[in-house]
Amino acid sequence: MRSPTPPDEPRFVLAARHMVETGQWLLPHRGSELYAEKPPTFMWIQAGTYKLLGSWNLSFLLPSLLAALLTLWLTWDMARRLWNPRVARYAVLALFVTLQFGLMAKRAQIDMVLVGMTTLALWGLVRHLLLGPSWGALALAAFAAGVGTVTKGVGFLPLLMLVPWVIWRWRHPQAAGPGRSWKWWLLLPAFLAGTAVWLAPLGIALLQNPDPALQSYAKELLFKQTGTRYANAWHHHQPFWYYLQVMFTLWVPGSLLFPWLVPAWWRRCRRADPRYLLLLGWALLVLVFFSASPGKREVYILPMLPALAVAAAPLLPGLLRRTGVRWVLMLYALLLSLATLVVGYGAVHGDGWAQRNAVKRAIDPWVLPQVGWWLIGFAVATLLVIAVLRLRRAGLAVVLTTVLLWCMYGLGAMPALDPYSSASRVMDQVRERIGPDAELGMVAWREQNLLQTWPQATDFGFKRPVAGQWEDAARWVAQAPERRWLFVLDKVMSPCADRSQVIDIGSANRNNWQLLPGTALQADCVARTHGVVDDADAALQDDGD
Known part of the structure; x- marks a missing residue:
């Protein structure tokens, strides 16, 4: 129902379309130039999807959708295996209602596919380290981490879960789980096999073709866009604490429960529950890893979300019985509905924030009322949900509010604004x-x-x-x-x-x-x-x- 929109979507579709039209899939192009900012893995998926469907407006969004659905299922299955099916339902709904997860699932960017690969790797590691040994799951985790690395350079991060696990095993040597075995060496070949999805054909091309442009492309992508970009980023400079701001804004409504979740997590970690130690220890390592780089963007820490949803899920049934938690969640839904109501009213009547932004973006005046009525419809439907469910079922109200939000966004707002945002x-x-x-x-x-x-x-x-x-x-x-x-x-x-x-x-x-x-x-x-x-x-x- 929409076309690719900036900043990232058009460049990926341009590269994928070039692959389909020229048959040259190894080196992505942005117009006549080589595109050396990202590996071609994501663009391969988009181009392959187009070959199956024959429509760019379908195929460019499908990889993110499938990756989001895979992530939701893996989150559910991890929580089910670690706890029980009831907890698994809370885990998958906690992830679904988080604002940033839904937003990225509806964007054709690399990050959602990276989250899918990261969560698959975590799923394999959890099965092996906490529920195993399962050497096949370990190999799958390493392979997924390898594919994630050639999708976006930080795909190796799931393997950091081995750090809190090693510390926990050192403190609890008699605990059940995988011990010493030569099979641990499966990690390296499985990881390399994942990276070989792209690095193998690139290496062959470099050996067979001395073209300076190809050599420059490889150097740019393998060094400048990875190590240099992390250690000495040349844009998106943010302070060390930047991701705390991201969590408290883009991770609503889940981040609103941090005052209750963090003390509960701390108590369980002090009891040395390995499930919490591995999930939360890994998330903390990822947060420190990205915070240490001067270049920061809000999507970088998105892979943490599924692990945190699984760690929060066992606590949610108890938290949702607390009046304070219910009030927080209900106020979130209420404020969201009131904000959209105000913006929608301004759009319909041609004044306020909506009007000013429409002028900046050269949006035709007749489009504003169309978007405004969708916003008003969402606000009214959300207020009706709140009135029917009331405080007692605040959790369900948040889930239904999220469903309404993404329906309004995908069926109404984005299609109406598409001619202007897509150029x-x-x-x-x-x-x-x-x-x-x-x-x-x-x-x-x-x-x-x-x-x-x-x-x-x-x-x-x-x-x-x-x-x-x-x-x-x-x-x-x-x-x-x-x-x-x-x-x-x-x-x-x-x-x-x-x-x-x-x-x-x-x-x-x-x-x-x-x-x-x-x-x-x-x-x-x-x-x-x-x-x-x-x-x-x-x-x-x-x-x-």
Whole structure:
């Protein structure tokens, strides 16, 4: 019901579409350039899904959906095995209602697939370390960690669970569980087999092809985008305590129960219950690992959530009998409904926060009431749920509120806003203006703009300096100026363009775009004024994550 939207979704679909169209699956491309910020594993999954379904608007979201469903099942099964089926139901619902989990399950980003691989590895480790020995489960855990590592570099983190387990076994040598065995060596080959999903074909290509571009790609991805990015991040700088803020905002409503959960967890850890020690000890190690890096984003700690949901689940039946906990959960649902009611009312009547943001994003005025009524509908339905269930069933009220929230988000708000967030509206205007027989080139473009062109427009590089893009664009236009056009970010329009012929074609994602007919650009002038627009380069780079 929607198209890929920034920041990450369009670039992954561009790479996946390039794989399908060219048959070159090893090296992902963003337009004409190699895309070296992430391994291609996630893009392989999207491209493979497209080959099965034949629709990008279906296939680009399906990997995240399947990974989220897998994560929910693994969370349920871990809790069932560690405790009982009743606790398992609390675990899976606790994970489902957490705001960040639902949001990422509905986004086509790498992180949800990483969470699926991480949780699979944790599931295998729990089966072996706490319920085993199960050497097959250990090998599966290591393999999943390997696949997670070549999906996004931190996929090895589940193996840190061995640290609290070793400490616990040292303190309790007589406890049941796996002991000394040569089979522990299964960890290394199984992990390497997981990483070989991508590293093996890359290594073969590096040995067979001396192309400097390929060597540079491998160096960028294997070193700069992993170790350098962690130890000396060049963007997303945040203070050490940043993730505490993330937990208390994006992990609602679960984080609202921390005042009750943390003391209860501490008491069980002091009793040396290995289930809590391993789950919470691992989560703490992950939190410290990411907090130590200067570069931080809220999605980095998402893999902790399933483990914390399993650790919280045995405590939830007792907590939900407490009046204070019920009030906290009911107030969460009430405040969420009132906030959406206020925003929805403002959207319907064309004033307030919604109106200001619509103007910034060039959203047509007639769209606001449509979104507003969806928000009001969610608010009214949530208030009705609260009134019917009342304080006694606050837990169920939160679950139903979450269901209503994601239905409103997926069925109403996102489809209505899609033409503006995906840039499809402005690109439709471009097609209408230049006609079906024209050719389009792009200067200082964004991924969503290129993705929305069909057939795909000509680009002159994404990370290249703007001056270099203009030089290539001028040569391209000069070959057929009567039928070639340039789509350009307004801030970098060349001084060699005839301003009287520049067309303001529209805005998307808070950027203003212009169309330049090929006949309005002086190619010889572009060559003479090389570097005039270099100062705009810093504002154009968006590595994403």
